[in-house]
Amino acid sequence: xxxxxxxxxxxxxxxxxxxxxxxxxxxxxxxxxxxxxxxxxxxxxxxxxxxxxxxxxxxxxxxxxxxxxxxxxxxxxxxxxxxxxxxxxxxxxxxxxxxxxxxxxxxxxxxxxxxxxxxxxxxxxxxxxxxxxxxxxxxxxxxxxxxxxxxxxxxxxxxxxxxxxxxxxxxxxxxxxxxxxxxxxxxxxxxxxxxxxxxxxxxxxxxxxxxxxxxxxxxxxxxxxxxxxxxxxxxxxxxxxxxxxxxxxxxxxxxxxxxxxxxxxxxxxxxxxxxxxxxxxxxxxxxxxxxxxxxxxxxxxxxxxxxxxxxxxxxxxx
Amino acid sequence: xxxxxxxxxxxxxxxxxxxxxxxxxxxxxxxxxxxxxxxxxxxxxxxxxxxxxxxxxxxxxxxxxxxxxxxxxxxxxxxxxxxxxxxxxxxxxxxxxxxxxxxxxxxxxxxxxxxxxxxxxxxxxxxxxxxxxxxxxxxxxxxxxxxxxxxxxxxxxxxxxxxxxxxxxxxxxxxxxxxxxxxxxxxxxxxxxxxxxxxxxxxxxxxxxxxxxxxxxxxxxxxxxxxxxxxxxxxxxxxxxxxxxxxxxxxxxxxxxxxxxxxxxxxxx
Numbered sequence: 001x002x003x004x005x006x007x008x009x010x011x012x013x014x015x016x017x018x019x020x021x022x023x024x025x026x027x028x029x030x031x032x033x034x035x036x037x038x039x040x041x042x043x044x045x046x047x048x049x050x051x052x053x054x055x056x057x058x059x060x061x062x063x064x065x066x067x068x069x070x071x072x073x074x075x076x077x078x079x080x081x082x083x084x085x086x087x088x089x090x091x092x093x094x095x096x097x098x099x100x101x102x103x104x105x106x107x108x109x110x111x112x113x114x115x116x117x118x119x120x121x122x123x124x125x126x127x128x129x130x131x132x133x134x135x136x137x138x139x140x141x142x143x144x145x146x147x148x149x150x151x152x153x154x155x156x157x158x159x160x161x162x163x164x165x166x167x168x169x170x171x172x173x174x175x176x177x178x179x180x181x182x183x184x185x186x187x188x189x190x191x192x193x194x195x196x197x198x199x200x201x202x203x204x205x206x207x208x209x210x211x212x213x214x215x216x217x218x219x220x221x222x223x224x225x226x227x228x229x230x231x232x233x234x235x236x237x238x239x240x241x242x243x244x245x246x247x248x249x250x251x252x253x254x255x256x257x258x259x260x261x262x263x264x265x266x267x268x269x270x271x272x273x274x275x276x277x278x279x280x281x282x283x284x285x286x287x288x289x290x291x292x293x294x295x296x297x298x299x300x301x302x303x304x305x306x307x308x309x310x311x312x313x314x315x316x317x318x
Numbered sequence: 319x320x321x322x323x324x325x326x327x328x329x330x331x332x333x334x335x336x337x338x339x340x341x342x343x344x345x346x347x348x349x350x351x352x353x354x355x356x357x358x359x360x361x362x363x364x365x366x367x368x369x370x371x372x373x374x375x376x377x378x379x380x381x382x383x384x385x386x387x388x389x390x391x392x393x394x395x396x397x398x399x400x401x402x403x404x405x406x407x408x409x410x411x412x413x414x415x416x417x418x419x420x421x422x423x424x425x426x427x428x429x430x431x432x433x434x435x436x437x438x439x440x441x442x443x444x445x446x447x448x449x450x451x452x453x454x455x456x457x458x459x460x461x462x463x464x465x466x467x468x469x470x471x472x473x474x475x476x477x478x479x480x481x482x483x484x485x486x487x488x489x490x491x492x493x494x495x496x497x498x499x500x501x502x503x504x505x506x507x508x509x510x511x512x513x514x515x516x517x518x519x520x521x522x523x524x525x526x527x528x529x530x531x532x533x534x535x536x537x538x539x540x541x542x543x544x545x546x547x548x549x550x551x552x553x554x555x556x557x558x559x560x561x562x563x564x565x566x567x568x569x570x571x572x573x574x575x576x577x578x579x580x581x582x583x584x585x586x587x
Contacts, residue, residue: 026447028447029447145572145575149572151530152527153546154568158564161557248436248437249436255442279446279447290439
C-alpha cells in the first residue's frame, strides 16, 4: 500500500474514532454525573408542580430512557453520527446552530492568523535559507526559539500593553470591527511564523544543497530560473507537510487567544461550556475541532500528492 | 562543525544556569516570603520595594511569595505529567515492539487516536466531562504526551531487537525479562531522557495556558498562568503584576528549550 494511501486511511480512522470517543465521553458525562434525566425533562416540560411520578414515568418511556444503557448508548452515538447534537443546557439553542455561528468567527481569525504568519515567515525563511549557517540565520534561529518559548497569552498581553493601551492603535478586545481582528491575528500569527520560518529555511537550504539543484545551475540556468524551476516546489513539500503540526498549534492557540481577546469563536464557546459544564456543547465543539483537525491532515496529504510526483509514482507501482 | 558544537554546549550551559536560578528561587523562596495566600488589604497594589520585594497584587498578597509558590506548583505538575507520559509511553512502546502482532497494531492505533486531538482541546474535553481540577489537567496532559515517547521507544526497541547481541543473548538462554532490562531498556532510556527537557518545556506552556484559562488549581492557590489571568483586569494601572509571572514563565520554557534542542538534535543523528 502506498505511503499516502496509508496515511489517508489512518486519518479517516482517526476521524471516526474521534467521533466515537467524543460521543462516548459525552454519554458517560450525562449518565454518570447528572441525576434523573427523565425528571429533568419532565420538569422542563410541565413545570415542577405537575412532574409527579406518573408523568416522569411517561416521559421516561417516551424518551426511551427505560431502555437498557447499551441501547441508549447506541441511540446516542447514532444521533451524533447523523449530526443531531441536541440543545445547549444553558441557552437551549440547538448545538449545531451555535457551532455554525461561532465557527464563522474562528474561521475569520484563523485565516487572518495564517495570512500574518505567511507574511512574516516567507520572506524571513527565504532570507535565512539563502545563507544557511550565516550570522543572520543564527540570530533568527535564536529569536525563533525565544518566540516559541513565550506563551501565546503573554504575546497577546504584550501586544495589548504596547499597541492598545500605550499607543491606542487598536481596540483591546471585542469583535465589532475589522480593527478588533488585528491583535488576535498577530498574536496567533507570530507563534506560527516563528516555527514555520525555520521549516522554510531548513528545507530551502536542503534543496539548494542537493545535486539536482546544483546541476540546474551548472547547465547554465540563471539563479532565479533554478530557484523557480527546481527550488520552490521541492522546498514547499516539507512546508506543506508541516501545516498539519501547525493546525494543532492553531487550534490550541485559538482557545487561549479567543479567551484573551473576548473573540466569540469556537475556542471561547468550548471554554465557556466547559466552565458551565454544558455537556452537549462541549461534545459538539470537540467533535467539530477534532474533525477539522483530521480534515486538515487529509488535505495536507492530498496536496503533497499533487506537489510531489515521486509519491504518485510510488503509489502507482506499489 | 567545531563552532556549532561549542555553540550547542554554550546553549545547554546557559539553559541549565537559568533553570538552576529559577529552581533555587522556587525552592528557597517560600521560606523567605510570607504565605502566598495571606491577604493584607492595606497593602493592595503596592509597588515593588518595601514591604514586599515584588509588590502586592489586588488582594494585597505578596507577588514574590506567589511567584515562588506558583513556580513550585507549575513545575512539579509538569514534572509529574512528563514522568507519567514517559512511563506509559515507554511501557506501551516496548510492549508493542516486544509482542508485535495484534498488540503492536492495537497500541499504534491508540497512538493515532490520541494524536487526533490537539493537547489543550483534549484537556478541556476531559475537564468538561470529569470536572476541572489539577487531577484532570495532569491526566489530560499525560494522555497527550505519551504517543511521542511510545513511538520512539517502539522504534528504538525494534531496532535493538534486530541486533546480533540480542540474538546472542537469546541463544545464551537469558530470560526475556533479562534481555528487555539489560539490552533493550538500556538502549531506549537515554534516547527518551534526552527528549524530556523539550517535553517539559511544552508541558509548562500547556499547564500555564490551562491555568490562564481557569482550569487547573482552585483560585487561592498560586500558579503562574492563573496569576496572569487574575491580574489581567489591572493591566492598565499595574502591568508588573502580569509582567513578573510572564517573564518567569517564558524564561523557564526558554531554558528548557535551550537544553532540549541540542540534545534532541543528537538523537536524530
